[in-house]
Amino acid sequence: MSATPLLQIKNLKVYYYVEQGAVKAVDDISFNMELGVKMGLVGESGSGKSTMALALMRMIKPPGKIVGGQMLLDGTDLIKLSEEQMRQIKLSRLAMIPQGAMNSLNPVMRIDKQLVDGMLDHNVIMTKEEREKRVGALLEMVDLAPKVAKMYPHELSGGMQQRVTVAQSISMEPDLIIADEPTSALDVVIQRQVMETINRLQQRLGLSVILIGHDMGLMAQTVDRLAVMYAGKLMEIGETRAMFRHPLHPYTELLIKSLPVLENKGVFSGIPGITPSLLNPPTGCVFHPRCPKAWDLCEKTTPPFTEVESGRWVACHLNTA
Amino acid sequence: MRIPLSYVLKRIGFLVAVLFTAATINFLIPKLAPRDPVTELINRKIASGGLTSEGAAEFGDSLRKLYGLDKPLWQQYLTYIWNMMRFDLGYSIVNYPQRVSDIIGQTVFWTLGFVATSTILAFLIGTVVGALVGWSKTSKWFSWLMPPLAMFSAIPAFILALVLIYFLAFKLKAFPLRGGFSATIEKDWSSTEFLLDVVHHAILPGLSMLLVSVGGWALGMRAMMVTVEGADYITFAEAKGLKGSRIFFSYALRNTLLPQVTALAMQLGLIVSGATLVETMFSYPGIGNRLGAAIAALDYPVIYGIVFFMVVGIAVATLFVDLLYPFLDPRISYSGG
């Protein structure tokens, strides 16, 4: 581990202001991330994980707002940057692989133009030949044929389109890539292929990746570290293997248990109860209404997010009391 | 971009169907109406003393023969369609033997001039204003433009023309009240003085058309921009850190062009109808005013001929736009339209 982590999130708060009040989509989240690490961010839909991704890109739109905290990338607080400075950082140091593969490409622009326009807008000067060469190299990196360069998005399958977005996000070799459920719109076989491509590129280019998703199985196979989010808060964070072997938070435990296991097919134990309203979150620990191990303290006080062993953090009274 | 032949043929087939329907309607309506233009004309001639009742029967027969009205209906129909295909629109009854096609030739360029200019200007201005208002990154001051533009867009152009004539032409005397050029100037298309005079006369009719249509383009464009702004490819373009101008032009605006041009094609009929009435208001020497005059004089061949000509013009323009689609949106040519 290096001295300063690549990414430090400190007490980040993102609220959506609606008529009824503030929806706390990301509420006081802190974590660090080292260079070259693949980190997973899991949670049910509505847990705030996509808001987290948008916040990192500084793309929260009204009525949403980053209301507090710091997001330090290599020591620079992204929140304090001007619009133009942030624009320069996007793609060159911090890139995103989008969720909706099928609609993320401009339908009326050829693939080659879309592959290079990001570079052109980040002061990369290329001759026509260099441009063509770069397009060819990028397509090759994501296992696409050179002829794709002259095609339009509608001529490509969903998996191919997602590969094009992957090629775009690595085009300037950023330090950190945020992949927001990059394969959720694809079928299983294509999902696997695209994930393999992302994995291979991550190793080859030494990227750090934040993989956002709800699929614990996919996470187990893919990421080094895992962060579990629930109702806008982080529940637990740690090495993936250690967490699967010995989950500390009851929610993590339930998520792992809910995985369908090969030996006993069909026994899929969901988590009872519904996700809480982010407008009026439960008092104390946000998970206590659904927690099988909750006791009276859980209802009254919010458990602090504490480091229980090196690199392992958890917010649960079971571990601190 | 290569346009598939099947697409072109399909569009041309549609054009032919439209013209055929229009010609058939033109043929059928006078037949259905219990009205005999020949008798009406003769009665008018007798009334004005130009014809004695003895000569009337003979004159009527010769007229009927001339217009082929003595033949069976199906033969008249085939002759009519054949004539339409050759663009032989017949003769004016009132100004016999003036040909309808000559009347059209003398008037159409006056109309094309101010209508095309005002339509193109309105389309460009409206599209840009609507795009700026709809785009959330532009100043909110632009949205103050919308209510007045929308109000103008609701009022028919010929009604707005009345207001413009009263205030700008009659009160301020900044523009001529009527006509296409001053009677005092020699009609010479090579003289600058005459050309400026023509432009001076065309401004108010053009302005009526322009003010009325800008709002429509702006409203439509704004709605489309709002939709496009929520599209995934805009979010991804932002995530790529593209410059705002590139996102606005190459990503957002570029994707609204197709529906906007489609809307233009759909509006052509309304534009031509509106121009007809605006010309009437200004007694402008264009084809619409000539249509109005023919209606007043019950000159049926001229009415039907001008209407048919306008339908042809609109249908051809629509075909042109249809063939433009594949260039605006690469998805079109594959789905076959």
Next chain:
Amino acid sequence: MQKSQGFKGFLKYVRRNPALGGGLVILLLLLLFSTVAGLFVPKEGAYPLSTTPKQPPSAEHPFGTDSVGRDLLPTLIYGTQMTLSIGLIAGCIGLGVGTVLGFMTGYFGGLFDTIIKFLVDVLMTIPSFLLLVTIASSVPNPEEMSILQMALILSLVAWVQPTRAIRAQVMSMRERAFVMMAKLSGMSGMEIIVKELMPNLLPYLAISLAGAVNGGVLGSLGLQTLGIGNLREPSLGMTIYWLRYYNAFLQGYWWWIIEPVIMIAAIFIAFLLISIGLDEFANPRTRRTV
């Protein structure tokens, strides 16, 4: 979609949708002007030679008189009544025919759908106003045309737009879950149309009606301005025709020009606001008011 309960719920909704409210208020004022005011002002004044011509507005003639001795107050009262009636009748017929055709073609499809869709496409390319000119100028004795005759002629083109719009809505709704459910539960095609589709299409039917009435008013104004139709009975289009015929501009009779323009503008702005408001009602998320 906002479901409002009764008149109170409607009032509450209108407060949040000022375009709809504003449009309805203007339309209501126009209707009041053209009906209630008629109870106090006799129609005789709306004909030539009924009073001193060329009078600017005064206590005796609050709206002034035209150059052949029509009092413009009754002319506008009965003219607005006539023009709105023509538009309403034509619009209702157009919507009725359009609804039937739209549902039949959109829901059942088949050869009938193919034919109607082709016809609609063709008629969308041929400007309806030019069709109206051809038809209306061929009618015998146009100067005697009644309100109903004018409306019937206008309705010959008024069904095209509603058919197209309703067909598209029905087609998109046909595939939705609630229609599937109804099909599975054994409802017949007619039952599904009446019980499931109709209620969901109401806002779109209202939008189509507003558009059809608007088109009817516009068509009748245009025809009358060109001198087609009854130019003796008071109507707004006939007023425009005569003020042009008698060169009201050259004489500077401003009241004769401005008054019908204001009435006509009010009608069309009312319809614009209503259709914007209805649009927002039908798609509350994607639209914003002007």
